[in-house]
Amino acid sequence: MTNIIPIHGLRFSPKAGLDYSQIITQPYDIISSVEQEIYYEKSPFNVIRLEYAKSLPGDNNSNNKYTRAAHTLQQWLGEGILFQEEKPALYFYEQHFPWGDKNYLRCGLFCGVELSPFETGNIIPHEKTLDRPKADRLELMNHCQANFSPIFGLYDDKDEYLKNEAATLKKEKPIIDFTDVEGQTHRVWAVTDPSPIAAIQEFFREKKIFIADGHHRYETALEFYQQKSRTSGDLKKYNYALMALVNIYDDGLLSFPTHRLVKQNRIKTGDFLSRLVTNFSLQELKKPENSALLRETLENFLSSTGKEGVSLGLYTEEGKLYGLKLKNPESFSSPLLDTFVLQELILDTIFGLGEAEIKDRSALVYLKDEWETKEFIDDGKGNYAFFLNRPSIEKIIDLAEKGFRMPQKTTYFYPKMITGLIMLQH
Helix, strand or coil, X not given: CCCEECECCEEECHHHCCCHHHCCECCHHHCCHXXXXXXXXXXXXXXXXXXXXXXXXXCCCCCCHHHHHHHHHHHHHHHCCEEECCCCEEEXXXXXXXXXXXXXEEEEEEEEEECCXXXXXXXXXXXXXXXXXXHHHHHHHHHHCEECCCEEEEECCCCCHHHHHHHHHCCCCCCEEEECCCCCEXXXXXXXXXXXXXXXXXXXXXXXXXXXXXHHHHXXXXXXXXXXXXXXXXXXXXXXXXXXXXXXXXCCCEEECCEEEECCCCCCHHHHHHHHXXXXXXXXXXXXXXXXXXXXXXXXXHHHHCCCCCEEEEEECCCCEEEEEECCHHHCCCCCCHHHHHHHHHHHXXXXXXXXXXXXXXXXEEECCHXXXXXXHHCCCCCEEEECCCCCHHHHHHHHHCCCCECCCCCEEECCCCECCCEEEC
């Protein structure tokens, strides 16, 4: 059973007259140090100061990025920059965005979702997590007792019940409506009427929630709740996490691969290729001259394997592009997914990059753009780049339901759920 609740949303006050395009951010885990600085410069009220505050020289236990985030939160609440809704609400969300030559619309629901250990099967993860990000998020929660960034969750709704329900409720004027610097339009409606809220809660009661993005945040919320259960009498308010829920059949739910770049000089290309042929057939591909041709070349090769095989792209420091096809997929013991194949047969077996080395992050870089990945190699920032196929959402969910936790960055859902629209303070 999955329980969702309306929340007293924490959000920026319309009375403050702020430009939303200048105060929102991407989720903390994809923000570089350069982007962090850019967000700081956009506005003194950018939510980066809460979600991902800067570390400063001289930081100590009593004065650091977490204490500054907590101080800023209280200051903004006191000054009326932020406020909490008086009535608990569910929040319908529309995210209009361009990709390629098309425009998309993704619909979601901001709400509180009752925390549930993964073993119960109500909330289902699909990726492994790392200790360092969880420790960071837990420290922030301990200081601020708030979720600034929603966990991105998916649910199954072939009949589009929630979309049809929302169509009626969206006739009112949205409480948030703006277009950001990337050309994405964001609209939010608050639903406070108990009747539709109860109907939506009943709809979700028999649904499972699949975590698309935010595994670290969810596990942190569970740990936070468990900590509070040992010290606090009022546990109910800690037993929910902020989520943005999207139907897996939503036309605006796009999922892309995350490519891998290996940084090491121990294995020369000739030796590496000779070891690859044990498990893969190799085909040299024409080196494309621009990003569009590279994407087209990779897509044509990677899609040629079909549903029953696994293929990868490889770019070497000599500037050569290869296509790799798994020779005997029926003999591979793990699920036939390119991230499993890459991890077990190449990263681990050939390069010795097991879980400990990957956690260190010094030898493996994750990149979303194919051309950027290629240029990293050309610029001498790595030795080998591996290009992955676009993951099938249905396959990811099927494996997740069977209990498989996939390697990190198996999926990249686009666009990310931005931070700063609806937040939750416990």
